[in-house]
Amino acid sequence: MSNAHLLKPTFGNHLRENWIFYALLLAGSVIMVGPFAWMLSTSLKVPGDQFDQRLIPQRTTLENFALAWERMDFSHLMWNSFRIAMLSTIGQVLTCSMGAFVFAVVRFPGREVLFVLLLATLMIPYQMTVIPQFLIFRAVGLYGTGAPLWLPQFLGGAFGVFLVRQYFRSIPTDLLDAARLDGASLLSIYWRIYLPLAKPALAALAIFAFMTSWNDLFAALIYLPSDLEKTTLPVGLSLFDRLYRAQWTIMMAAVLISVAPIMVAFFLVQKQFIQGIAMTGVK
């Protein structure tokens, strides 16, 4: 770090000293944003114009969105994805915060060992657990429904429990002691004190759970029938790709429709979300 920041430089000076960093960051940004810009540009082009390789469309149309919506049966796909993602989010926020509360606040024998064991499960690949899960869901007749995608989210999870527990532990214990002296029950301490105070962590977990479910391809491929009425957006898109190969204007419109909701959600809560990711990196 240079001593420039001690002198409060003018912007010109600042740029002269740091231009190389801006140049590198900008070059990287172009690569990051490029595909999104290309997607938007293609989706607005009149079919046939997509091969002109221009970033700014010469003629624009919204026709592609109407066609994509119609052909892809988006209303079903959106609803299926939304329902499963919403249930998954509720499951994760509820059960992870419950587990995190006990790990953070209640003293019981074997607590540390259990917590380490839980964290160790982060290493287990999903593929290691999915085969028995598949067999169980098939045996109880839930294969082909959305349940196998959201039901397991009601069983806590190492990532969520860890995230919320870290936050709970930063809450001063004086609060806990005071509540205890007032005779508050365990449940009301969880519900009335810890949950409201942990809103940032819960928001981070909520968007993380929603995003993971909304974007998930593997589980949807395995559990749901491959038809546009019953499956979720990612599988729908991949089916669409096979049906309308190389109709890029409509394809990009479909892609845009499917990433838009999560992008909006991300912009709304980006702070909590990024903090949540950062928290998992710091012990």
Add this chain to the structure above:
Amino acid sequence: MSVAGFSPKGGERVWAAALIFPTMVGLALGALGSIVATIGLSFFDWDLFTTPELVGLENYTDLPGDRRFMRALTNTLIFSAIYVPGTVILSMLIAVLLNRQIHGKSVFRLIYFLPVVSSPTAVGLVWSWIYSKDQGVLNAMVTGLGMEPVHWLGRDLALYSVVVVNIWGAIGEGMIIFLAGLQAIPKDVYEAAMLDGADRVRTFLRITMPLLIPSIFFQSILSTINAFQAFDYVYILTQTQGGGSTVPTLVFNLYREGFNNFRMGNAAAQAVVLAAMIMVLTLIYNRMQKKWG
């Protein structure tokens, strides 16, 4: 670790148990039980319809001779060998660039994070348009330079093209991990270095890098786990007409064997091998970190 909290008495024990119950069921059944079940299944031959047949270690001993599996294994290893250092180095570089007094810091952070929140399936389709052999924008650039169009997703290059997309999609997350690590470095360390007259490069190599070692290891472990589980972009970008892939990875192969061909025992054995490799690599990282960290 402090032993914060209190010991519940009487009825409160029941409440505490109830609150932690879902997590414990998840841990016991979802994680540990599944491991035992998957290992158990890997000793059987089972197609879901006939009765399972105990075959001992056959599912494992067959793997080295299974050409599809070996191809997937090779692909995954090459993939990881590029993906892990690529992701770690690039995301560290961007974090270091952003961790200074720079205008528009939050906008840059947002931009780099964008691919992380987008569905790999959706963005993968955008990439398949960019990579498209005949009319893709990448080949337009290549031919604009007077060269022959390149078959980005053909047999020779698909693996590398897919790795690039995966790295592109993962940099944002790594950047956040490294930014958190950088912010944990006390400012006075830098002030001392400045007084000693150390230049930027030496400050980075002597101070920043050593203090970032925990983040580097954390990010390497995370990236390795992700690399071994690469699926979404592979599925979208390389799937062939018959449901195969030009560059099948371990998880792609497992998906086909288990859930298209319903060879459950075989898929279970592959899952065990996958998990074992991830575990061994994580242990190696941990050892290395203890030695150097």
